[in-house]
Amino acid sequence: AIQLTQSPSSLSASVGDRVTVTCRASQGISIALAWYQQKPGQAPKLLIYDASTLESGVPSRFSGSGSGTDFTLTISSLQPEDFATYYCQQFHGYPLTFGGGTKVVIK
Amino acid sequence: EVQLVQSGAEVKKPGESLKISCQGSGYSFTSYWIGWVRQMPGKGLEWMGIIYPSDSDSRYSPSFQGQVTISADKSISTAYLQWSSLKASDTAMYYCARYQVGAPFHYWGQGTLVTVSS
Numbered sequence: 001a002i003q004l005t006q007s008p009s010s011l012s013a014s015v016g017d018r019v020t021v022t023c024r025a026s027q028g029i030s031i032a033l034a035w036y037q038q039k040p041g042q043a044p045k046l047l048i049y050d051a052s053t054l055e056s057g058v059p060s061r062f063s064g065s066g067s068g069t070d071f072t073l074t075i076s077s078l079q080p081e082d083f084a085t086y087y088c089q090q091f092h093g094y095p096l097t098f099g100g101g102t103k104v105v106i107k
Numbered sequence: 108e109v110q111l112v113q114s115g116a117e118v119k120k121p122g123e124s125l126k127i128s129c130q131g132s133g134y135s136f137t138s139y140w141i142g143w144v145r146q147m148p149g150k151g152l153e154w155m156g157i158i159y160p161s162d163s164d165s166r167y168s169p170s171f172q173g174q175v176t177i178s179a180d181k182s183i184s185t186a187y188l189q190w191s192s193l194k195a196s197d198t199a200m201y202y203c204a205r206y207q208v209g210a211p212f213h214y215w216g217q218g219t220l221v222t223v224s225s
Contacts (some may be wrong), residue, residue: 001169034211043202043215044144044152047212055213072151087152095168096142098152 002026002090005010006099012107021102030039032092035064035073038101047086048073068087078104095106109133111141111216112202118222126189127219129203131193136163140206143177143188146218147199157206158186178219193223 001081003026031051036069046055051071060104061076075082083106088099102107114128129141142157156167160179165179178190188201201219204212 032209036212038152044212045215046211048212049211049213089152089154089211091209094166095170096154096157097126098154101151 001030001095002097004090004092004097004099005089006086006088006102008106010103011099012105013050013077013078014107015080016018017078017080017107019078021073021083021086021088021104023071023073023099025069025071025090025092029090029092031067032090033064033071034091035062036087036089037082037084038087044087070080075104079104109205109214111214113201113203113216113219116220116222118136118224119193120225121193121223123193123223124189124191124192125193125221126187127201128185128187128223129225130185131205134205137181140208141186142206142210142212143175143186144202144204145171145199146153146202155188155201155223160186161183188225193221195223195225197221198223 005024033051035048037043052064063074067074085101085103087101110132112130140157142160143155145153155171156177157210158165158177158179160181179186203216
């Protein structure tokens with residue numbers, strides 16, 4: 001199975017900060033990577049797929065990059081509603097797998 | 108509008124059986140796979156498996172193979188996740204999501220909380 005390692009597992013940041021989360025795959029997955037945001041008590045919400053394609057309706061402050069084994073989610077200017085947990089997921093092959101998550105908390 | 112509506116929360120005892128559901132609407136139910144994802148309390152997301160309602164073809168994560176059964180009834184646009192003998196460790200939130208090969212989960216259900224306690 002393809003393992004996804006996210007870092008950091010948590011981070012504290014202030015409103016307006018630039019935030020970067022990384023996801024490393026145990027083998028090459030081309031661009032078959034998605035990022036999700038999950039807030040407490042809610043289902044995950046798709047933010048980015050194909051490594052860098054913004055899902056419809058998602059603010060442009062979110063961006064993704066990478067291919068192969070190394071990927072990045074960037075929030076250019078953190079907003080109050082962005083405090084949440086972020087997960088990467090690969091859909092290159094079965095079993096589909098998720099990263100362990102990155103919790104973004106208020107500094 | 109694509110919607111996935113899951114059945115309500117369940118409280119069960121160890122050893123009991125359970126079947127939870129996920130009903131799709133607003134799209135052709137037989138044209139997309141339905142996947143199931145587990146989230147244990149305070150933990151991350153785990154992919155359990157998927158089913159193609161058109162022909163009931165299914166794939167399971169090795170971690171869940173033999174532990175659960177995924178099925179579907181295309182006549183009522185509903186997918187199911189089933190346990191024959193629950194354990195306390197099955198206590199979790201379970202999400203269904205719409206899946207297409209080579210794509211992420213664009214649409215998710217609201218989740219079904221399963222609590223297993225004696």
